[in-house]
Amino acid sequence: MITLREPAYAKVNLTLDVLAKRPDGYHDLESIFQAVSLKDEILLTLGTGESWALICSDPQIPCDRRNLVWKAAELFCQETGFDPKGLHMEIRKQIPSQAGLGGGSADAAAVLRALNPCLEKPFSLEALAQMGAKVGSDVPFCVIGGTAFAEGRGERLRPLGTEGKLHYVLVKPSLSFSTPELFRKIDNSSIPKRPNHEAMTKALENGDPVQVGEQLCNVFEYAVLEDYPEIGRIKELLLSHGAVGAQMTGSGSVVFAIFQTEGQAQQAHCAIASEYPDSYYCTTV
């Protein structure tokens, strides 16, 4: 038996634009993703000689074929003919679910990355990312990590250069939103402001948190701010503690904020922790 360990980093969407609905029911997106240091850990034990099993430190998460971790392992074995001769999968969860942080996708991507070196001829990261697209729209980015501009469903990726690390505070309210529902709402609402991905790319290259903060834009906010004022309140709270920008990530409900220094971020995190215990300090990976 052999046990493989792989970190699964959360992501935030620094920009997110939803374009047209496609004939396959999905929407074309444009988004700048960044991996952050908040992470789950995946442990895979190969050669157990028993039927496949999955356990998770969070009892709320389904531990069967519905889990993206299981789907990713099954897809990898189907596509490559690799037989682990019994597989025990464990998820040590830190990333909150229903958050817009891509936790499930990060876990699935970690499985693909962990199994890949078991092959005689491992896939390139790009080929592995394309395999991941069959598991979920955010999986390709999670395979590659870093910072990237994503198009299509999220499977067309262009890595971006960044200077330095950003300091984040993430806040998870007890609300959660349905992703398909937010896509439907976006189709029917007018979008007053769309992201400027080019300006965000430059801000990241310059490593200037103030410019990054100014360029934050996620069109999904227009589908939630009116009905869920708590999202706007959390943004205001984070800005009042010195953040240079605050925004919802993905289809929510986590709101993240960017700070100029680790000290400011840690201070803000401490100040809001009593009201929002499900909050985290993290950085660009």
Ligand code: C5P
């Ligand atoms: O691919 P994933 O399972 O993450 O997507 C969940 C749902 O979100 C899809 O079934 C679809 O309704 C919606 N979606 C979309 N366009 C995308 C990604 C997701 O419409 N690019």
